[in-house]
Amino acid sequence: MPLILDGKKAAEALAAALQEKVKLWPAALTLSVIQVGARADSNAYIKAKTAFAEKIGVKVELVKFPEDILEEIVTSAVLERNNRTDIQGIIVQLPLPAHWDADVILENIIPEKDVDALTAKNVKNLLAGRAGLMPATAAGILKLLEFYGLPLSGKRALVVGRSLMVGKAIALAFLNQDATVTICHKKTENLAALAKEADILVVAAGRPALIGKDCVKAGQVVIDVGINEVPGGKLDEEIFGRKLVGDVKFDEVSPIVAAISPVPGGVGPMTVAALFSNLLDLVGNLKY
Numbered sequence: 001m002p003l004i005l006d007g008k009k010a011a012e013a014l015a016a017a018l019q020e021k022v023k024l025w026p027a028a029l030t031l032s033v034i035q036v037g038a039r040a041d042s043n044a045y046i047k048a049k050t051a052f053a054e055k056i057g058v059k060v061e062l063v064k065f066p067e068d069i070l071e072e073i074v075t076s077a078v079l080e081r082n083n084r085t086d087i088q089g090i091i092v093q094l095p096l097p098a099h100w101d102a103d104v105i106l107e108n109i110i111p112e113k114d115v116d117a118l119t120a121k122n123v124k125n126l127l128a129g130r131a132g133l134m135p136a137t138a139a140g141i142l143k144l145l146e147f148y149g150l151p152l153s154g155k156r157a158l159v160v161g162r163s164l165m166v167g168k169a170i171a172l173a174f175l176n177q178d179a180t181v182t183i184c185h186k187k188t189e190n191l192a193a194l195a196k197e198a199d200i201l202v203v204a205a206g207r208p209a210l211i212g213k214d215c216v217k218a219g220q221v222v223i224d225v226g227i228n229e230v231p232g233g234k235l236d237e238e239i240f241g242r243k244l245v246g247d248v249k250f251d252e253v254s255p256i257v258a259a260i261s262p263v264p265g266g267v268g269p270m271t272v273a274a275l276f277s278n279l280l281d282l283v284g285n286l287k288y
């Protein structure tokens, strides 16, 4: 059987380390989360962030706006929090309403409080391979690999998915760790053959059952980033009455490969933990 890359376990270890850092901060640390609308998935992600924050002793200020709020009001809320010394990090929960330009809103966050690392300065740092924050999913995957002692340097990595926040961020993070990286997407031909060549296969397509036994080989490390809701499942696996699955056919792939992250319980908990690691990194740069 493969090594199961247990994100809950790795996130617990990170939580313990972060809790120690929080204790060193002389005042309360607060992360502000700005939410527009009330999507069920966003509510679930915010709940997970709040629970992790409580565990490590960070406060979460949740600022909720209705779906039909004016963009200027959300912008003002961000700008006001940029200037507040009692708030160390700001997240604008994505997705925003479909007709909004998320980049315009996000760019209002000062880089010093940009916990999601999605403002231009942080993205440019990632692109340039400079030290700095990176989007939480990419950071979480690096920490998961590190926790299990799986090196990236010199390895052939293949990332399925090219969104800025997930696929591209992971690919750049891996490149910065000296992996040789291929990015695949929905127009890629021969995905299975390419995937088989990788030492580390990361799948972030949001397509359940995309990766089966035809795409993998013995010895590979498989990281399943996808979160998909499908009908059915056992009660304890359900969220909103639906089962969560990744992009990889776990039962089919796991007997073949060397290591694999499950869904749920793999990248998800590490994404949340990495977000707070980002917050503490930002705080570490502040003078007090």
Ligand code: NAD
Residues within 6 Å of the ligand: 137, 160, 161, 162, 163, 165, 166, 167, 184, 185, 186, 187, 188, 191, 204, 205, 206, 207, 210, 225, 226, 227, 228, 267, 268, 269, 271, 272
């Ligand atoms: P997205 O829809 O923005 O991007 C999906 C990407 O997958 C695109 O680049 C597309 O080209 C590619 N793709 C789609 N179908 C494909 C196919 N058949 N073959 C190859 N490539 C294909 O989604 P996203 O925001 O990048 O998120 C991807 C997945 O990761 C989603 O399931 C999302 O829920 C999940 N996610 C998980 C975490 C976590 O913490 N585990 C965090 C963020 C996102």
